[in-house]
Amino acid sequence: MSSAQASPAQGAEAYDVVVVGAGFAGLYMLHRLRGLGFSARVFEQGGGVGGTWYWNRYPGARCDVESMQYSYSFSEELQQEWDWSERYAPQPEILKYANHVADRFDLRRDIQFNTRVERAVFDERANSWSVTTSDGRIVQAQFVVLATGCLSNARKPDIKGLENFRGAVYHTGNWPHEDVDFTGLRVGLIGTGSSGIQSAPIIAEQAKHLTVFQRTANFSIPARNAALTDEERDAFRKNYPEIRRFAREVARNGIYAEQPDRGALDDAEDVRRAKYKARWDHGGLTFMYVYNNLGLNQAANDTAANYVRGKIAEIVTDPETARLLQPSSHPIGTKRICIDTDYFKTFNRPNVSLVDIKTNPIEEITANAVRVAGRDHEVDALVMATGFDAMTGSVAKIDIHGRGGQTLNQKWAEGPKTYLGLMSAGFPNLFIVTGPGSPSVLSNMIVSIEQHVDWIADSLVHIRGQGLATIEADGDAEERWVAHVNEVAHGTLYPQANSWYMGANIPGKPRIFMPYIGGVGVYRRICDEVAAKGYEGFVME
Ligand code: N01
Numbered sequence: 001m002s003s004a005q006a007s008p009a010q011g012a013e014a015y016d017v018v019v020v021g022a023g024f025a026g027l028y029m030l031h032r033l034r035g036l037g038f039s040a041r042v043f044e045q046g047g048g049v050g051g052t053w054y055w056n057r058y059p060g061a062r063c064d065v066e067s068m069q070y071s072y073s074f075s076e077e078l079q080q081e082w083d084w085s086e087r088y089a090p091q092p093e094i095l096k097y098a099n100h101v102a103d104r105f106d107l108r109r110d111i112q113f114n115t116r117v118e119r120a121v122f123d124e125r126a127n128s129w130s131v132t133t134s135d136g137r138i139v140q141a142q143f144v145v146l147a148t149g150c151l152s153n154a155r156k157p158d159i160k161g162l163e164n165f166r167g168a169v170y171h172t173g174n175w176p177h178e179d180v181d182f183t184g185l186r187v188g189l190i191g192t193g194s195s196g197i198q199s200a201p202i203i204a205e206q207a208k209h210l211t212v213f214q215r216t217a218n219f220s221i222p223a224r225n226a227a228l229t230d231e232e233r234d235a236f237r238k239n240y241p242e243i244r245r246f247a248r249e250v251a252r253n254g255i256y257a258e259q260p261d262r263g264a265l266d267d268a269e270d271v272r273r274a275k276y277k278a279r280w281d282h283g284g285l286t287f288m289y290v291y292n293n294l295g296l297n298q299a300a301n302d303t304a305a306n307y308v309r310g311k312i313a314e315i316v317t318d319p320e321t322a323r324l325l326q327p328s329s330h331p332i333g334t335k336r337i338c339i340d341t342d343y344f345k346t347f348n349r350p351n352v353s354l355v356d357i358k359t360n361p362i363e364e365i366t367a368n369a370v371r372v373a374g375r376d377h378e379v380d381a382l383v384m385a386t387g388f389d390a391m392t393g394s395v396a397k398i399d400i401h402g403r404g405g406q407t408l409n410q411k412w413a414e415g416p417k418t419y420l421g422l423m424s425a426g427f428p429n430l431f432i433v434t435g436p437g438s439p440s441v442l443s444n445m446i447v448s449i450e451q452h453v454d455w456i457a458d459s460l461v462h463i464r465g466q467g468l469a470t471i472e473a474d475g476d477a478e479e480r481w482v483a484h485v486n487e488v489a490h491g492t493l494y495p496q497a498n499s500w501y502m503g504a505n506i507p508g509k510p511r512i513f514m515p516y517i518g519g520v521g522v523y524r525r526i527c528d529e530v531a532a533k534g535y536e537g538f539v540m541e
Contacts, residue, residue, distance in 0.1 A: 015039045017460070018131050018141035020117045020398070022107075023051015025147035025433040025449045027098065028074065031105050032457040041141075042111040043133055049111070050098035051149050053091055058172040058195060058385075059180075059202035061091035062225070064285060064339040065444050068236040069255055070094075072101065073244045074450060080237055088225045088284075088339070119399040120144055122428060127469040129429065142469075143429045145456060146395055150434060150441050153393030155506065157190075157386050161365040171384045172199060182207040188370050188379035190362075192218050196385030197338040201346045203383065210352045211377050213362065213370060216498070217327040219308050220338035224283025247447050252519035254439070254447030257286045263293035264300035276307040288333050295333055295492050305332040315344040324356050330497035336441075353377075390500040391436045391514045392416050402427035415503070415512035419473035419481050419537055420527055422452065428472035431456045436514040437485050441501070443520045451520070455527050459535065468540050477537030489513035 017033055019026050022044035033040040046054045063070045067089035072078060078101065085093060102108050112133075119132040129144045154173030156162075162169070170180065172195035187207040189196055192214045204210040236243065243256040251257065264272060279287045293300045309326040316322035325344060346352055360373035369376035389396070392412060400408040403426045411417065411426060418424045421438025422431055433452045434440040440448055463471055489495055495502060495513050503509035516523055530536050 012140045013137065014128075014140040015041045016141065017041075017143045017145060018043065018117070018120075018129065018139060019145045019147055021051060021147040021149060021152075021394075022046070022049045022102075022111050022113070023054070023147060023149050023152075024072075024098065024446055025149070025453065026051070026111075026145075027101055027105075027107055028072065028449060028453045029145050029147055029433065029456070030107050030110055031074070032453055033460075034110070036457060036461060038460060040110055041139065042107075042147075043115045043117045043131075044111055044113050045116040045134075047113050048095075048099070049102045049107075050095045052151055053094045053098060055152065055154070055175070056173055056195070057091055057175040057177065058170075058199045058383075059206075060198040060200075060341070061172075061175075061195070062086075062088045062198065062223075063094060064088065064194065064223070065255060066284070067093075068228070068233065069243070069247065069444060070446055071097070072446060072450065073240070075105075076240075078104065079240055083233065084228055086225055086227055088223055117398055119401075120430070121401040122403065122430070124403060127429070143431065143460065145431045145433060146398075146435070147433045148394035148398075150391045150445075151388045153389040153397065155387055155389050155393070156384050158507075159190075159362055159365055161371075164367055165365050165382060166367045167379065167381045169382045169384065171386070172196070173388055182381060184208050185380040186211070186378060187381050187383060188213060188377065189383045189385060190357075190370075191385030191387065192216065193385060193387055194336060194338045195387070196383075197340045197343045199383065199385060200352075201340070201342045204346050204349055204352050208351065210346075211355055211370070211379060212347075212352065213355050213357045213372070213377075214324065215357050215361075216329055216335075217325050218335065218338050219305065219327050219332045220340040220343050221280065221285070221287045221308070222283045223339045223341050224281075225341055247444060247520075248451065248524060249521045251521065253285075253442055254444035254520045255285065257289055260289050260292040262291060263297065264291040264303045265293075265297070266291075272303055273307065276304065280307070280311060284339055285337065288337060295331075295494065298331065298493060301331040301333070301493055308332060312344050315348075317348050321347050321354050324354055330499070331493040334492075334494045334497035335499040336501075387500055387505050389506050389509070390503075391441065392503075392509075393506075395432065395435075400427065400430070402430070413510075415510035416514060417478055417482050419478040420523075420530065421516060422455065422527075423471070423473040423538070425473040425475040425478045428470040436512075437481060438516050439518070439520045439523050440515045442515045442517055447520060451524055451527070455531065458531060459538075462531075462535070463540065466540070470539075470541050471535065472539045474537050474539050481537075484518075485516045486513065488516065488518050492517060 016038040017040040019042040067084035116134040121130045128142045131139050154171045186209040188211050190213045246256045247254045275290045313322045363371045369378045416436035418437040421435040498504035
């Protein structure tokens with residue numbers, strides 16, 4: 001059945017589909033392709049499956065979406081048989097789950113590990129891609145699916161003198177596989193996003209001293225993590241059909257939770273405070289669902305932000321440290337909100353100190369210290385929790401040439417352009433899973449991954465059924481979609497923050513709000529309508 005197997009250079013290794021990445025997206029894509037009779041090969045740069053959960057092994061790493069929801073829904077048996085141990089699964093357990101899925105569905109035999117895809121060139125005569133891998137092979141594929149992940153290109157900032165530092169330097173997004181022991185060491189932690197906020201309390205328990213270098217104070221809500229009981233797991237399992245339906249079709253971010261029906265200013269001050277308290281006590285991301293206008297209206301947002309600032313002041317005993325930890329540079333939620341266990345409390349420990357590097361940026365890293373405002377903070381090890389070149393970074397690392405030899409990096413020089421986040425005009429038969437222009441990082445990633453993979457799989461079946469060779473985003477449809485993504489974003493408070501959603505954490509990266517903020521339910525309906533109308537906005541030949 002395989003058109004790709006027949007078309008390219010005689011004797012070349014050829015597949016219908018090459019999938020880049022064996023994280024949650026790549027694994028499910030492979031499973032679907034197999035089930036539909038397509039030949040497929042997955043290339044994965046890591047030594048195992050799991051993607052982000054393979055690399056992010058830092059102390060305290062766990063998911064901020066509840067484990068019963070941060071899981072595949074495509075197999076009823078899988079979701080009934082897997083036992084999550086905690087409300088928020090720790091990284092090792094999520095990695096174990098990814099490995100279980102790979103084994104249960106016999107996926108490994110089509111995955112080549114420790115292999116990067118370095119280059120992909122579209123051959124306009126053969127209508128197929130030549131894919132060059134890091135082991136020097138070139139394979140042919142009619143289709144390429146980039147399942148490269150949104151937060152997979154870890155970024156160590158270019159800080160003066162870093163190369164002179166004599167101790168170990170770790171990055172949370174590329175953590176060693178062997179145990180890292182900070183016992184007796186003075187540790188410097190740079191970065192206070194989700195990774196820094198999760199790791200600080202654990203490192204502080206082990207290290208002799210922890211110095212946290214903070215550029216931007218962040219909003220964080222207690223996780224209230226706990227072991228899951230059999231009753232809780234059973235309740236989820238019984239209600240999975242409704243929970244999954246709701247997450248896909250109703251919830252804006254793909255998470256089943258009570259949806260707000262009013263704005264923050266519709267309630268009196270005491271009622272509002274009681275609601276915030278209830279959500280703070282409950283813990284987790286749903287703090288932001290108390291009201292339906294926290295991302296839209298500054299005055300409404302201020303009420304939630306003030307509540308959290310008040311909580312920080314209550315928890316942190318030193319008033320100056322509390323003041324520094326209170327975020328003031330962005331509306332709450334416009335940078336990814338953090339979920340923590342004892343983060344603010346950690347600053348009450350005698351072996352923890354906070355250094356403000358907003359007012360006085362790091363001047364230099366020396367052999368044994370981080371120098372700020374002329375003072376050397378001595379450290380034996382450095383932990384960079386400095387984030388990722390998000391959404392586009394891992395795609396940009398692949399040298400992708402589309403029609404007329406244009407590279408994707410040239411096309412995206414002013415910011416990523418896609419139609420529905422799925423394809424980019426000029427690059428036929430190249431799909432992106434949860435790419436810029438789709439809800440992606442604003443959602444429960446597994447819900448969005450399953451939706452994209454299913455949509456791509458359906459489109460491939462359509463192409464095969466119609467005897468077609470290519471699918472490509474139409475340039476005008478893409479322009480309209482990019483404008484729509486932008487317009488929706490600018491109707492919210494999100495672009496106010498210097499966030500990685502905006503590319504603001506990477507010097508020189510264009511400031512574009514990359515994900516689609518219209519909500520996963522709305523987005524799914526748009527994608528389904530496009531398909532139902534004969535893939536409107538795509539050119540198929
Ligand atoms: O990265 P980040 P992250 N000098 O980019 C600072 C997901 N995730 O790895 O804000 C000094 O958020 C930077 O400062 P600023 C989640 O979606 C999920 O923590 O740019 N500081 C910031 O404080 C999350 O949002 C989970 O001023 C520098 C920090 O480093 C995303 O991954 C857990 C600097 C980077 O924060 C990324 O999170 C972990 C410099 N030169 C991650 N450069 C869960 O599921 C950067 N910083 C819970």
